[in-house]
Amino acid sequence: MKKYNTPLIDQLEKGPWPSFVTEMKKAGKNNEMSNDAVGHLEKCYTTKMGYWKHGGIVGVLGYGGGIIGRYSELGEEFPGVAHFHTVRLNQPSGFFYTSKALREICDIWDKYGSGLTNMHGSTGDIVLLGTKTDALETIFAEYSSRGWDLGGSGSDLRTPSCCVGPGRCEWSNYDTLDLVYNLTQEFQDELHRPMFSYKFKIKAAGCACDCVASIARSDFSIIGTWKGDILIDQKEVQNYAKKGMNIMSEIVSMCPTQCMSYDGKELKIDNAECSRCMHCISKMTKALKPSGERGATICMGSKAPIVVGSLLSWVIIPFIKLEPPYTELKELLRKIWDWWDDNGKPRERIGEVIEVKGMRSFLEAIGVPPLPQQIKEPRKDPFMFYTEGDIAAYKAKEAEEKKTGKYRF
Amino acid sequence: METAELQDKIFAFCEAAKGKKKLKEKDIIKGVSAEQNVPPDDVKKAMRAMIDVGRLMYSYGGGASSVEIPSEEYLREKGLIK
Amino acid sequence: MALPQRRTDIGPPHYRQFMPPVIDKNYGKWKYHEVLTPGTMVHVAESGDKLWTVRVASPRILSTATIREICDVAEKFCGGHLRFTTRNNVEFLVSDEKNLEPIKKDLAARGFKMGGIGYGITNVVHTQGWVHCHSAATDASGIVKSMMDELFEYFESKRLPNKLRLAVACCVNMCGAVHCSDIAIVAVHTKVPVVDDEKFKNMCELPTVIGSCPTRAISPDPAKKSVKINPDKCMYCGNCFTVCPPISIKNPERDGVAIVVGGKINSLRSNPKFSKLVIPYISNEPPRWPKVVAAVKHIVEVYASHARKHERLGEWIERIGWERFFALTGIEFTFQSIDDFTFMRDTMRTASTFKW
Known part of the structure; x- marks a missing residue:
C-alpha cells in the first residue's frame, strides 16, 4: 500500500479533542480506499481546495435514494477514491444500539467499503463513507438481509429522526421514538423512491427543548407540548433554593410571560398565561412537571439559506394528539405532499412554495383554519385578497347583526 | 391499456426527453397519463415495475433526482447485460 | 459465496431491541435527571430505578476500529448498550452504579474524552x-x-x-x-464563478441554471450556447454550481x-x-x-x-x-x-x- 507523507494533516492529530485524521489513518491501515483518502485530504490541505465530484447514476436497483455518488477529480493520482460513494443506512430511532448490531455494521463495511463512517450524518442516518459502484448491490444485499435498510437522499422523504424521547427523558410529551419508527415504516416508498420536487425532512422533538433541532432543520417539525397545568412539588422547590438556586432571578424573572411568582416559601404559576417554553421545568426538573393532555405543535418550512434565505418553521397546527397509529398525522402529510406536488417547481422546498403561493392557499388545501397561534403578529400592510365568499360571509354577518341588534366583530 | 403497452409508451416518453429535459417521476406520471388517457396510478405502477428491472432508473444530478433510461454501464453493473 | 437475498422497504430495525433492560422497564416513566459531572448524568425513573449515562466526544468520522473499541467498553460495563446523541457524542448507558467509576477509569485510560453535558460546549x-x-x-x-x-x-x-x-x-x-x-x-x-462554456452545452439545462440564481445574476449567452453572470449582482452562493457543475466557483x-x-x-x-x-x-x-x-x-x-x-x-x-x-x-x-x-x-x- 502506498505510504503518504502528510505533514499538514498530521498537525490535526495533536491536541486533546479526538482527531478525525487519526480515524482516517486507522481505517487506512488495512484499507486501500481509506489510505488514499488520507493522501487525498493532504492534497486538499496543500492546495486549499476540494476535488470531489457529485451525483450520477449510482444506486441500488429499484431505489433512487440512499446512495450518494462521489468521485474524485484526482482518480488517477488516488485510485482508491476514484469512486468513493456514500451509503446511508437508516438509523434506529434515538440512535440506540447494541454492540452486536454495531459490530455487524462494521464487519460488512470493512469487507466492502472504506471502513470509515459518520456516526451520524446531518439528517440522522448512519453514514458509510466511501465505496465503489460495483460493490453497491452486494452491500445492499448484506445489510438488508440482516435487517438494515437504506435511508433517503435526493428528492425524496429524508430519513425521519427524533430526540431520545421517552427512552431516557422525563420531558417528552409523546413517544418520539415510536412515531418516527412508525412514520418511517409507513412512508418507505416516499423514502426510497424520489417522487417529490425536492427533499422533505421530518424531525420529531418531545418538547420545546428541541434536541433534534426540528424547528430549524426540518420541513415538518413535530414539537411536543401539553395543555394542562404545570404541577409543582413545593418541597422540591425549597430543596433547589437550599442548594443555592435564586428562584426569583433564575426562574421567576426569566419567565418570558411573567406568569410566575415566589414569596420565599411558595412558587405559584398562572398556568393560563404560560407559553410552555420549558425554562422553569428544565431548571427545576424535580419540582415541576407538565400535566393534562399531551401532544405536539406542528410547524413547517424550515431550511438552510439556499436559495432565498434560511427559514425557521412556522406554526401550522397549534395542537395535535399523537397516538398510534397516527392516522391524522399521516393523512395530513399526504395532503401536504399532494399540494406540494401540484404547486412546487423543481428544487423548491415546501416552505418556499408556501411563500410563493401564500399561506392561505396552503392552509385551505390541507384544511386548517386561520388561528392567532400561527402568527407572531397580523399583517401590517393593507394589501389583501378578498374572495367573493369572504365578502358574502362578512355581509351575512352584518345582516345577522341588524336582525339581532348586536355586533359580532 | 395492457401494462406492456403502457410501459412502451412510458419508455418512448422518456426517450423523447433524453438530453433535453430531466424528468422527475411526477413529470412522467402526469405526462403519460394525459397523453394516453390512463389513470396516474397505473402509470406510476407501470413505471415502478420498469425501474425495478432496470428498464428505467433513478438518476441524480443538478441537485435533484430524475428518472432516465439506463446506460449500458449501469445495466452491466447491475448484471442485467453481459 | 452466494449473496444473501436482498430485501426492500423493510425500514430500520426496531429501536426497542437495542435498549437496556432498565430503559425497557421504565420507558416513558422517567421522573427527573441530574447532571453529576460534565461527562456523567443520572436519570431516575418513577419506579426508583436509575440509569447512568457517560458521554464521550467523537470526531464524528469514526473508523470501524474505533467503533469496535466503543463496543468493547459497552460490553464490559453496559451489557453492550450505548447510543449516540444528535450532536454525535457517544453515550454509554450504565445500569449498575458499581460500574460507573470503573467505566470512567477505563475510558480515560483508553484516551476517550468525557464531557459535553450541561452549561459548556459540547460536540460541534x-x-x-x-x-x-x-x-x-x-x-x-x-x-x-x-x-x-x-x-x-x-x-x-x-x-x-x-x-x-x-x-x-x-x-x-x-x-x-x-x-x-x-x-x-x-x-x-x-468571487464570481467561471463558466466552462464547452461543458455547459452538454451538461446543463439553461432554464434551470437561470432559475437557480437568487439574485437574477445569470442570463443566457446565445452565441456560446451558455450563460453569463453579472458580477454586480452575484453574491457567490454557488447554487448555479450545484445545478450545473461546469460553473466553477471554488477559488x-x-x-x-x-x-x-x-x-x-x-x-x-x-x-x-x-x-x-x-x-x-x-x-x-x-x-x-x-x-x-x-x-x-x-x-x-x-x-x-x-x-x-x-x-x-x-x-x-x-x-x-x-x-x-x-x-x-x-x-x-x-x-x-x-x-x-x-x-x-x-x-x-x-x-x-x-x-x-
Whole structure:
C-alpha cells in the first residue's frame, strides 16, 4: 500500500479533542480506499481546495435514494477514491444500539467499503463513507438481509429522526421514538423512491427543548407540548433554593410571560398565561412537571439559506394528539405532499412554495383554519385578497347583526 | 391499456426527453397519463415495475433526482447485460 | 459465496431491541435527571430505578476500529448498550452504579474524552468539508478539531452561563444547523464563478441554471450556447454550481469563512433565533485556521464574562444590544453585517434609542 507523507494533516492529530485524521489513518491501515483518502485530504490541505465530484447514476436497483455518488477529480493520482460513494443506512430511532448490531455494521463495511463512517450524518442516518459502484448491490444485499435498510437522499422523504424521547427523558410529551419508527415504516416508498420536487425532512422533538433541532432543520417539525397545568412539588422547590438556586432571578424573572411568582416559601404559576417554553421545568426538573393532555405543535418550512434565505418553521397546527397509529398525522402529510406536488417547481422546498403561493392557499388545501397561534403578529400592510365568499360571509354577518341588534366583530 | 403497452409508451416518453429535459417521476406520471388517457396510478405502477428491472432508473444530478433510461454501464453493473 | 437475498422497504430495525433492560422497564416513566459531572448524568425513573449515562466526544468520522473499541467498553460495563446523541457524542448507558467509576477509569485510560453535558460546549455539528464534499469551500472537520482543541476545557470541566452550541458548515448549503447556532462558522466564496462554456452545452439545462440564481445574476449567452453572470449582482452562493457543475466557483485564494453568532433552536425563555453575521471573512488557513479559532475563543470569553446566568449568547446580545456586542468584542462592524439580500427592511434599526 502506498505510504503518504502528510505533514499538514498530521498537525490535526495533536491536541486533546479526538482527531478525525487519526480515524482516517486507522481505517487506512488495512484499507486501500481509506489510505488514499488520507493522501487525498493532504492534497486538499496543500492546495486549499476540494476535488470531489457529485451525483450520477449510482444506486441500488429499484431505489433512487440512499446512495450518494462521489468521485474524485484526482482518480488517477488516488485510485482508491476514484469512486468513493456514500451509503446511508437508516438509523434506529434515538440512535440506540447494541454492540452486536454495531459490530455487524462494521464487519460488512470493512469487507466492502472504506471502513470509515459518520456516526451520524446531518439528517440522522448512519453514514458509510466511501465505496465503489460495483460493490453497491452486494452491500445492499448484506445489510438488508440482516435487517438494515437504506435511508433517503435526493428528492425524496429524508430519513425521519427524533430526540431520545421517552427512552431516557422525563420531558417528552409523546413517544418520539415510536412515531418516527412508525412514520418511517409507513412512508418507505416516499423514502426510497424520489417522487417529490425536492427533499422533505421530518424531525420529531418531545418538547420545546428541541434536541433534534426540528424547528430549524426540518420541513415538518413535530414539537411536543401539553395543555394542562404545570404541577409543582413545593418541597422540591425549597430543596433547589437550599442548594443555592435564586428562584426569583433564575426562574421567576426569566419567565418570558411573567406568569410566575415566589414569596420565599411558595412558587405559584398562572398556568393560563404560560407559553410552555420549558425554562422553569428544565431548571427545576424535580419540582415541576407538565400535566393534562399531551401532544405536539406542528410547524413547517424550515431550511438552510439556499436559495432565498434560511427559514425557521412556522406554526401550522397549534395542537395535535399523537397516538398510534397516527392516522391524522399521516393523512395530513399526504395532503401536504399532494399540494406540494401540484404547486412546487423543481428544487423548491415546501416552505418556499408556501411563500410563493401564500399561506392561505396552503392552509385551505390541507384544511386548517386561520388561528392567532400561527402568527407572531397580523399583517401590517393593507394589501389583501378578498374572495367573493369572504365578502358574502362578512355581509351575512352584518345582516345577522341588524336582525339581532348586536355586533359580532 | 395492457401494462406492456403502457410501459412502451412510458419508455418512448422518456426517450423523447433524453438530453433535453430531466424528468422527475411526477413529470412522467402526469405526462403519460394525459397523453394516453390512463389513470396516474397505473402509470406510476407501470413505471415502478420498469425501474425495478432496470428498464428505467433513478438518476441524480443538478441537485435533484430524475428518472432516465439506463446506460449500458449501469445495466452491466447491475448484471442485467453481459 | 452466494449473496444473501436482498430485501426492500423493510425500514430500520426496531429501536426497542437495542435498549437496556432498565430503559425497557421504565420507558416513558422517567421522573427527573441530574447532571453529576460534565461527562456523567443520572436519570431516575418513577419506579426508583436509575440509569447512568457517560458521554464521550467523537470526531464524528469514526473508523470501524474505533467503533469496535466503543463496543468493547459497552460490553464490559453496559451489557453492550450505548447510543449516540444528535450532536454525535457517544453515550454509554450504565445500569449498575458499581460500574460507573470503573467505566470512567477505563475510558480515560483508553484516551476517550468525557464531557459535553450541561452549561459548556459540547460536540460541534458540522458538514463533510474537503474530506468528502463536492461543494466544500473549507474543511469542516479541520476547523472543528482546531477549535475544540482550544476550547476543550469548556467541554471537559469549565462552565459557561448557559450551553454554547457551535457549528461549522463548509459552504452556504449548510448541511448542519449552522443558521441557528450560538456561534457558527460558514465557509464562503467571494468571487464570481467561471463558466466552462464547452461543458455547459452538454451538461446543463439553461432554464434551470437561470432559475437557480437568487439574485437574477445569470442570463443566457446565445452565441456560446451558455450563460453569463453579472458580477454586480452575484453574491457567490454557488447554487448555479450545484445545478450545473461546469460553473466553477471554488477559488483557493479567495474562499474563506464567515462567523455568525447568537442563534438558538430551543424555545426556553426566548424564541428560536437565527445566527447573525459578525465577522464577514477570514482566509482559509489550513491545517489549523488560527485566526478563526482565536475569533471564536474571543467571543466565547466575552460572553462568559458578561452574560447573566442562564442567558444564551443570543439572549445576552439582545439584552445589551448589537452595538454593545461589537464594542465589547472589539469586532469591526462592516457593510457585510447590513443585510442587502432580502431582509434589510426587517433588520435595520427604526428608532433613535441605541447605546453609544
